[in-house]
Amino acid sequence: MEKKKLLEVKDLRVSFFTPAGEVKAVGGISYDLNYGEVMGIVGESGSGKSVEAYSIIGLLQSPGKVIGGEILFEGENILTYDEKKMRAFRGNSVSMIFQNPMTCLNPVYTVGNQLMEAVLCHEHVSKEEAKKRAMEMLTLVGINNVEKRMKQYPHEFSGGMRQRVMIAMGMICNPKLLIADEPTTALDVTIQAQILELMKELKEKIQMSCIFITHNLGVVAEICDKVSVMYGGRIIEQGLVDDVFEHPAHPYTQGLLRSMPRVDAESYERLIPIEGTPVDLLNAPQGCPFAPRCEHCRRICLDEMPDYTSVGNGHQSACWLNALQALEGGSEVA
């Protein structure tokens, strides 16, 4: 696979300025995404994964604000775009599909109308052309009887079907990057599998980069090349999916994997939950956000945020223990 950077996020910081104080939803994260790559962002609710994605597409809602860092898309910092440029960028270069397909389509317009609208606002094509494209896309995402479906309203579609429509809508302008924010969470398990299967197929067919936000590790294993694990507004571990899943370095990732059922597990193995509650980002600790819940927590973890330690081929983890292990031999504990 050619290694050319499509997206580079550098030290992105996003805060929400609420009446109760500043909530540091994203506290300085960096990552790269290459052309054709699929990256998973995993984390529990409130870990900042959706906020991070919304800042890429410029949809942060007040009181949220990007307060630092850069987002380079094909080398251009999109944070400097004005509203007009951003509008041309959204939906055209990057598009997004959302969690709840039941509420994401406008109930008073037909599905065809909403699909065509996306084409018409970015490209100078005739209505017939747009309609043709919309029908092609619907066929591509596995919807039958397209002619009739185009004229129907969203409430005449089932949840899975609506998510298919959303996917079609996301891809109709051939974006270079598709951000999927928990696209399967709100669906039934069987439908989830279908949608995942569809996305895998599409991934093979169209070489499109994709950021897959989810709290479901299974989804990541199935579809992603790379994975970033977020906790408390920071990426605490990132690397290739196989590396991270086979050799998790950060205690949080380890805990996450232990708390998830595995098909290959011995029958007597029990799932181990992570004790404690997620970090309160309104009063974020100065040390590692995971420290209070970490079973290996050291004094230093409470006072200072660790830097990344490389633990393998592009595999990084932000944990003092990893830093210590890396140093062992080189330097000693004074």
Added chain:
Amino acid sequence: MDSRIFTVEEMRVATPEEKQSVIVEREVASFWSEAWGRLKANKVAMVALVIIILYIVLAFVGPVFIPYTYAEQIRGAENLRPFTYSQTEMIAKEHGATVFPHIFGTDSLGRDFLVRILYGTRVSLAIGVVASLIVLVIGSIYGSIAGYVGGKTDVIMMRVVDVIYSVPEVLVVLLLQVVLKTPLDNWFSHSQTGLANFMNTLGTGLISIFITFGILYWVGMARIIRGQILTLKQQEYVTAARSIGAKGKFIIKKHLLPNCIGQLIVTTCLQIPSAIFLESFLSFLGLGVSAPLASLGSLASDGLKGIYTYTYRLIIPSLVLSIMILALNLFGDGLRDALDPRLKK
């Protein structure tokens, strides 16, 4: 990073206490103190509250300090302009007697206008509160029964609500005015009971307003309460209460009503201005309170007759009434935002 040297202390395993110490607990306030905090922070609502309190004080205590009554007709003091005196009063003043000024003047029958305004405010406020209480009681009982029992009962009860909802209410008020007048008047003149006397002072107009509220206006409240109950019914704690054998009445009292109390307060609060609104409308048409009792609406109606020469007699009651309704509305809105932050836009 490469040459970082760790001290032993830094690498000591942190104790659970140390881990706990970095977690800053958010202050967890009780529902009511939190709501009160939100309400206090809402300046508009607080100003409205002050105005309402001022109104209540003026309307109920104010008349005590004024040596005139609302029905007292002062001879020779008809149609006085504000702060003027009648001839008799002037003479009395010259003889050294203190005469309380007619701050708003007097009306065509020589009644002190300020006192009438204060009494009018009292009547309007009282009507608003009583009517809202009627709505509250009937609506919440009806709504909670329909919502709690559910099934066929609910369907039938809500059909009744639907029918009442589609009846044009003002027409009914007007009809009731006509229909109730004679029997009520008969009853007042024949019965000597305290209730009859009391109701006689209020007049048929007022009584029929209350009856209308009792018959018609509770449907909105009933719908809200029923909706609340239906949602709450799904909640686990009600299932839990049921599983340990709690009876229906007990569940309504203990679990369901306290949970819709916010909605109840807000709806009742917003009902007060709308009742005052309706009363003033009727009084303005000459169908509300009966003389000599006055409400702000009837005072404004009287004022309309002398609009060319005594414009202020229309403007004063109109303003007093509008400010009162505005304050009540704003306070009600503030209360809603405070009690249910989710509704805040």
Added chain:
Amino acid sequence: MTKYVIKRLVIAIFTILIIASLTFLLMNAVPGSPFLTEHGVSDDTMLALEAKYGMDKPLPIQLKNYLVSFVQGDMGVSIKMQKNRPVSEIILEKFPVSVKVGIWALIWSVTVGIVLGCLAAHYRGKVLDSILRVVSTVGIAIPGFVVASLLLIVFGVKLRLLPTSGLDSWQGYLMPAFALGFYPMCYIARLTRSSMLDVIHQDYIRTAKAKGLGNRTIVFKHALRNSLIPVVTYLGPLIAYLITGGFVVETVFAIPGLGKYFVQSIMCRDYPIIMGTTILLAVLLVIMMVVVDIVYKLVDPRIQLGKGGE
């Protein structure tokens, strides 16, 4: 669709029948005869009068007679206001006057209300929004008669710009229509603003933004139609308000419409007029409700009229 309309109309007719019967029975439940108040009426005259107006028969028969003749357009004759003049004739004379004022008020309040509501939502938190919010909040706190009388004082009495009574020229319509429409205009503006803000936070607006649509398309195509749904539901109560508000406005501006006449007939207990007008207004309201339901369907495709919605 047709099936639904027919079904709704049948229910509407049923409701009207109930209201008509109730009105009739209520009117007849009043003890004493309307003729009693007249001076020196002998028993014979009384009986003669009652026979003349069909009041000597048992109630159900009276009701039936009344309803039958009502449907035929005969609502009896006035017994006080304009003695012996047919009620239907009076209504035909007075009603169009009220309708004219009402329609102007309806048009201006709905259009201006929606536009102002959209503007307020669009400029949320800005000066324009604040001004509009103050105006609309104050507006729904002022009773109609206050607005009407203030207008009368300022433009009619002090400035002498507009006629204080009657509808003889187009200037005559200005104040009544404004006074009548002011409250609903403010209400609609508030409703539109809050529902607009509500809609703007919906997921499908986020989708529209993610598509890269322009602000104008988002507001006018995606947000407006959805936020008009609550406004459509207000149309029913609005028409009811215009009818009753008309009573006040016609009284203040001395407009010879049905509202003023109705209030006067209540004061002097002209039963046939009260009954005829009540039933007519109820019929009007019930029909408007059906119309509103159908408009609702046109705005929101989710509402399935044919299935009765249950």
